[in-house]
Amino acid sequence: MNDLIVYGVGSLRSLRVHWMLQELGISYKTELIQSRSQQMQTSAYTAIHPGRKIPSLQDGDLIISESAAICLYLAERYGGGKFLPDVEIEQRARFFQVCFYVMTELDAHTLYVIAKHGGSLVQYYKPSPEAVEVAINGFNQQILVAESWLEDTKSYILGGAFTVADILLCTCLMSALRLAVQFPLQIPHKLIVYAENLQARKAFQLAEIANQKAVSV
Ligand SMILES: N[C@@H](CCC(=O)N[C@@H](CS)C(=O)NCC(=O)O)C(=O)O
Missing domain, CATH: 1.20.1050.10 (Glutathione S-transferase Yfyf (Class Pi); Chain A, domain 2)
Incomplete structure (x- = not known):
């Protein structure tokens, strides 16, 4: 089990992150935070994403937001050369x-x-x-x-x-x-x-x- 946590469900932007992880075939935990929900307003989630949006990703000490950046990070870190273009x-x-x-x-x-x-x-x-x-x-x-x-x-x-x-x-x-x-x-x-x-x-x-x-x- 990787130390990966996805914050966010229920939106097309959170879907991007789940899709990337499923393509990679790696396990992760999901925090069921929905857009414009009470959980999004908590101090615990504000520490993850000061802008109070989903999705966010935690990978050990690294916490990032922006669905595209998260997918790119996951592909680079765990894709072994897949899901990204060649190096040229x-x-x-x-x-x-x-x-x-x-x-x-x-x-x-x-x-x-x-x-x-x-x-x-x-x-x-x-x-x-x-x-x-x-x-x-x-x-x-x-x-x-x-x-x-x-x-x-x-x-x-x-x-x-x-x-x-x-x-x-x-x-x-x-x-x-x-x-x-x-x-x-x-x-x-x-x-x-x-x-x-x-x-x-x-x-x-x-x-x-x-x-x-x-x-x-
Ligand atoms: N550019 C961001 C947009 C994130 C975003 O706007 N997420 C929406 C859900 S799809 C949200 O959390 N909205 C809450 C709000 O605007 O208060 C990304 O691609 O991750």
Whole structure:
């Protein structure tokens, strides 16, 4: 048993960390902390994440947050060369391009804005139809970049190998598909099938169970 603790369940961002760990096949403990819950406000959790968000990871003395950074750390530490691009600097540059694109253009300033200012999180934040409209337009434009990168529905986003970038992109596509029930998001068919294929992975299915609010692993 590794000395690993994942703080966070019930969100697509916590799912990323569970998915990475299931791909790695290593055991860990889960603290069932949900977004905007009482446990998140405790001094014990504030010591783990001063910003009071999930997910966080504890690995011995190391405590880190940010779902993408956690997945990258886990892949580097325990992946034995898998889930990351080859060592060539050009391939790593391309990999970081995809990861930062997903986390900024899709996750942070389009999908999260829609959810916060018009979607399921609007009760916690101010409604803002203008912000939502800008974010929808931004998403519909930026998602075409991911479509252009994907060779075909059976490929991974960087080509032949499954990497952390696929975990990040697939979870954003899941978020987009949920929001598309309410908002006019234009998600290219190729990307929908790509995400469905990734969700058929055994590790993804185990991660979904681990990420359930009432189940510990
Ligand atoms: N950029 C962060 C975002 C983390 C985040 O916003 N987590 C949400 C749950 S998905 C949360 O904890 N929200 C609580 C709040 O905003 O009060 C990451 O990718 O880990």
